[in-house]
Amino acid sequence: MRDDFYIYWLCNIPGIGYAKIRGLLSEFGSPEAVYKASPDEIIFAMKKLTAQGVGSRECDGQDIPKTGVRFVKGDDKRLTESRYDTGMYDSYISLEKRGIRFTHPGRCDYPDRLRMIYDAPHILYYKGKLPGDAPSVAIIGTRNCSVYGRQMAYMLGRELAKEGVQIISGLAIGIDTHGHNGVIASGGKAFAVLGSGVDVCYPRCNIELYSNILQNGGILSEFAPGTEAKPGNFPVRNRIISALADVVVVVEAKKRSGSLITVEAALNQNKDVMAVPGRVQDVLSEGCNYLIKQGAHMVTCSSDVLGLLGINVLNNNKKNNFTLASEEEKVYGSICLIPKSIDTIIEETGFDAVKISEILLNLELTNYIEEVSKNYYVRKV
Amino acid sequence: MVSKVLCGNVYGLTAQIVAVEADVQSGLPGFEMGGSLSSEVREARERVRVALKNSGFAIRPQHVTINISPANTPKGGTAFDLAIAVGTLAANGLVEEAGLEESLIMGELSLDGSIHAVRGILPCIVKAKEMGLKRCIVPYDNAFEGAVIDGIDVYGAVSLKNVADFLNGKADSLEKVSHVDYANIAKAALKEEHSDKENIDFADVCGQESAVRASMIAAAGGHNILYMGAPGSGKTMMAKRIAGILPGLSLKESLEVSEIYSIAGLLDNTAGLITRPPYRSPHHTITLKALIGGGKVPNPGEITLANRGVLFLDELTEFKTATLDAMRQPLEDGRVTLSRCSNTYVFPAHFMLVAAMNPCKCGFYPDKNRCTCTESEVKRYKARISRPLMDRFDLCIYVSTVKYNDFSDSDKGKKGRTDTEDIRRRVAAARQIQHDRGILNAELTKEEIKEYCRLGNAEKALLEKVFEKLSLTARGYYKILKVARTIADMEESRSITERHIKEAVTYRV
Incomplete structure (x- = not known):
């Protein structure tokens, strides 16, 4: 129990970041040892670590990273003085009141998937639950998604969660939100990794989803509670998203997209990457199509993902067994996954405005299509 | 000696016959005026004095007192000049008083004694007729406004001298306006409007069948309609054509509209009356007061000028x-109540609201390949229109961008084009049915909806399904019924069928 406080203390000292903590832990062995070390020992350790140097050195034609950390003047003071900072202990005590817990590699509830990675977080705050051992999939993609991306993310989230898969995402607007909404709809487990403190809902408009996730899943972050979202935090948290997942599914991404940072992290961590294909001209699918071209698995339905996870599902492909009247089928055939306006449908099918509105409502009421914007229709996935 | 001349006064939209009393007495020369007068009425003093002199009347130095009674209503405008001049002459014995008590005399004087047009002649003539007066002497330029009013003689006056001669018995010194039938004016106006094919023909609209259809329904039932669409898709063009397919005004409606226009100084003298539904399209920088009416004694705003016609708000x-939100109450009540310390004014505002807007800031949503807005930007853009105002639109339709083929290929274009004359006929027929019923579909109340929009079991089941599936509100439900009623009326069907409801649902906001 005391150990929890030592790690909390170590991770909350201003000016002492990820690399410095790692260096100190490697020197002293445990957070408790760092806490109890005398000022002289700390100065000695810091000097030693700084002397090892940073960057990498070449050895036998290979780049070997140096193990050192560059400590600066005053780091030792900050470390020793923070031991007497009673505010730190108060905030540690108040965590529980705020419904925030944390775990660290020294605890057995620390997710095993995180232990596997090279740069595992020293501390992981969470609200709700931590991800379990069940298969897990990350659904990621652009914030500014199309209706197609929205539907695919929602469908994947819903269908995968039905099979007991945990869905990891980043609570961003767009694909992340729609993927998790799908999970919530089927009552599955959703886990969101934030680039801010776990008690800071960013973006704020997702507060409803935030609280829905807490019902069954969890909100995780390696940043201290109260941390505001900063642009630099997001690439860092992306490695946790990919680490917590067995498979990373990119639903929609532009060619230069933050999602591709997560993909890179996933590849470094030896995870499978899957992508949802899109039309060749679609800007929003360029990144996905590129990934597929590079060898990523293609996702056209949820069983593609489940198959990769080794979960076998009965093929209940109930789509396409039409019981539509011929007129309705003609209109349905004209509507695709890209929003189409009522006038275009009229032009393509040749029905008049009166007839078409009747057929469109029939299709909408029978769940075949959806009106995404005024008089714009898409197929339902 | 006191003389009394009758004149018209308009405050707000109310016309009132007032008496201009003039008294002359010897003593220190002076010219006093009273009776809640605004500054432009007070300025009459100089105009009258000089105009009298220049018309050849020799007035000796004396003390003149003018009172306009009732003295407690506010008086503005320049229409009192002529009455004040005539009153002064009568008090001096230069004009016979015999005919004055049954004459309405209005007009603005110029320094040389000629008479200029003034605002508000029409409502004053109507009021004078109600009061049982026999004749009206009004500026020649306004005289045609009175042409359709039966039972009162309207004379057009050019100069003060002529008026004085006329009152002294020379009947031929003023020209009497010959009576014109309302039907003739209406026919002429319709003909003129139809000749202006540029602006009103639906044949120019190509490839936007659903929008034309929705416009037709809106016009037939008097429903408020909202057009959404990308920039350059023809929303404005469509809206302009709506006024053109509305049926003409009845005499009662025409008088109501023309009186407002007369007061606003917008009545075209050559036409006499406004017989077609007015079309107003204020720019979006319009102020609240210009829209709903404002001023110490309020002037009618755009919503009142659009009474019985179309108010088009482009770029909503x-x-x-x-x-915009100030329009909510007038949209519901068909009138606007403006309260001032001194008085409360009620202006009619029975208009059809037609509006156009883009679906997002760049205008291309939901075409994600062209639209650069984020989801939240789109939401924020739409949130600029308050929900209660949005709820007042009965129909909403997406106007899609015209494709090159639609207007380049003339053969194909012709086939899909709509015959404006046919639309007009169908709208008029649907309106006739509503007229017989006694109320426009757009103005049906909940009780009236229950009475006139009876549904069969199949229809009820459909609506219940729609209500659940599309999560409608109660207001949305009634709007669908109203629109379905109009669609049924257009087909001259007594009952509302499933088909009518389905179409109405497509146009929901």
């Missing part, structure tokens, strides 16, 4: 929120 999202 660019209007100030407060300005």
Whole structure:
């Protein structure tokens, strides 16, 4: 129990970041040892670590990273003085009141998937639950998604969660939100990794989803509670998203997209990457199509993902067994996954405005299509 | 000696016959006026004095007192000049008083004694007729406004001298306006409007069948309609054509509209009356007061000028929120109540609201390949229109961008084009049915909906399904019924069928 406080203390000292903590832990062995070390020992350790140097050195034609950390003047003071900072202990005590817990590699509830990675977080705050051992999939993609991306993310989230898969995402607007909404709809487990403190809902408009996730899943972050979202935090948290997942599914991404940072992290961590294909001209699918071209698995339905996870599902492909009247089928055939306006449908099918509105409502009421914007229709996935 | 001349006064939209009393007495020369007069009425003093002199009347130095009674109603405008001049002459014995008590005399004087047009002649003539007066002497330029009013003689006056001669018994010194039938004016106006094919023909609209259809329904039932669409898709063009397919005004409606226009000084003298539904399209920088009416003694705003016609608001999202929301109550009640310390004014505002807006800031949503807005930007853009105002639109339709083929290929274009004459006929027929019923579909109340929009079991089941599936509100439900009623009326069907409801649902906001 005391150990929890030592790690909390170590991770909350201003000016002492990820690399410095790692260096100190490697020197002293445990957070408790760092806490109890005398000022002289700390100065000695810091000097030693700084002397090892940073960057990498070449050895036998290979780049070997140096193990050192560059400590600066005053780091030792900050470390020793923070031991007497009673505010730190108060905030540690108040965590529980705020419904925030944390775990660290020294605890057995620390997710095993995180232990596997090279740069595992020293501390992981969470609200709700931590991800379990069940298969897990990350659904990621652009914030500014199309209706197609929205539907695919929602469908994947819903269908995968039905099979007991945990869905990891980043609570961003767009694909992340729609993927998790799908999970919530089927009552599955959703886990969101934030680039801010776990008690800071960013973006704020997702507060409803935030609280829905807490019902069954969890909100995780390696940043201290109260941390505001900063642009630099997001690439860092992306490695946790990919680490917590067995498979990373990119639903929609532009060619230069933050999602591709997560993909890179996933590849470094030896995870499978899957992508949802899109039309060749679609800007929003360029990144996905590129990934597929590079060898990523293609996702056209949820069983593609489940198959990769080794979960076998009965093929209940109930789509396409039409019981539509011929007129309705003609209109349905004209509507695709890209929003189409009522006038275009009229032009393509040749029905008049009166007839078409009747057929469109029939299709909408029978769940075949959806009106995404005024008089714009898409197929339902 | 006191003389009394009758004149018309308009405050707000109310016309009132007032008496201009003039008294002359010897003593220190002076010219006093009283009776809640605004500054332009007070300025009459100089105009009258000089005009009298220049018309050849020799007035000796004396003390003149003018009172306009009732003295407690506010008086503005320049229409009192002529009455004041005539009153002064009568008090001096230069004009016979015999005919004055049954004459309405209005007009603005110029320094040389000629008479200029003034605002508000029409409502004053109507009021004079109600009061049982026999004749009206009004500026020649306004005289045609009175042409359709039966039972009162209207004379057009050019100069003060002529008026004085006329009152002294020379009947031929003023020209009497010959009576014109309302039907003739209406026919002439319709003909003129139809000749202006540029602006009103639906044949120019190509490839936007659903929008034309929705416009037709809106016109037939008097429903408020909102067009959404990308920039350059023809929303404005469509809206302009709506006024053109509305049926003409009845004499009662025409008088109501023309009186407002007369007061606003917008009545075209050559036409006499306004017989076609007015079309107003204020720019989006319009102020709240210009829209709903304002001023110490309020002037009619755009919503009142659009009474019995169409108010078109282009780029709806660019209007100030407060300005738009001020329309909510008038839209519901068909009139606007403006309260001032001194008085409360009620102006009619029975208009059909037609509005156009883009679906997002760049205008291309939901075409994600062209639209650069984020989801939240789209939401924020739409939130500029308050929900209660949005709820007042009965129909909403997406106007899609015209494709090159639609207007380049003339053969194909012709086939899909709509015959404006046919639309007009169908709208008129649907309106006739509503007229027989006694109320426009757009103005049906909940009780009336229950009475006139009876549904069969199949229809009820459909509506229940729609209500659940599309999560409608109660207001949305009634709007669908109203629109379905109009669609049924257009087909001259007594009952509302499933088909009518389905079409109405497509046009929901």
